[in-house]
Amino acid sequence: MAMDVGADLGNMNESWWYPAASVPGELYEDRPLARFVGVERTAPHSIIVDRFGSRFVNEAANYNDMQKAFFSFDANQYSTRHLPCWVVFDHQYRSKYPVVSIRPPDPDPDWLAVDDTVEGLATKVGIDPVGLEDTIGRWNRFVHDGHDRDFGRGMSAYDRFHGDPAAPHPNLGTIERGPFYALPIHVGTVGTKGGPRVDLHGRVMHVHDHPIPGLYGAGT
Secondary structure, eight states: OTGGGTBOEEOTTOEEEEEEEOOTTOEETTEEOOEEOOHHHHSSSEEEEETTSOOOSOTTSOHHHHGGGGGOEETTTTEETTOSEEEEEEHHHHTTSOBTTBOTTSOOOTTSEEESSHHHHHHHHTOOHHHHHHHHHHHHHHHHHTOOTTTOTTOSHHHHHTSOTTSSSSSOOOOOSSSEEEEEEEEEEEEEOOEEOBOTTSEEEBTTSSEEEEEEOOOO
């Protein structure tokens, strides 16, 4: 309707992104339910990796910005380099923190990949085993040093606020005690950022950069 009267549009390629997970069979209004992934990526003993077994983002960063790393384009493969991706964690995490809809005392569900070894887990879900082993080894060294030298996870007050205040470090913990787990992470969105462009007074702007009389916009 706004375009019909000449409104300019902005941010149409953007959204409020968030990392999502789904439990097979869970529906909301007859459609698959997406669940926000929060503690799974911010608490100790977990990392996010792509199919190469590599980390590619500060997992504890704000959900909207960290999600943008998922869209990195690989010109050689002509695909998004970091999708699909998984949260990988170990028994230390599983015994303390929730995973989507399950709690630490609950039995492992069928939809959660698990294996006694890192190599076995990687093979099950399609991650490069050597890459994952190398990444976990590097991560564990960072944990022992108390500093994530790749992405700075846990350096900001924001990161630490969303971690575990009772842990030795709110966001850092080794991944070394089997069994090991992998939870698929998907691109989620809670809404668009696009729409009619407005000025500082909320007036919708025409494509020729003047306010459209009587038309206003509000929201995110």
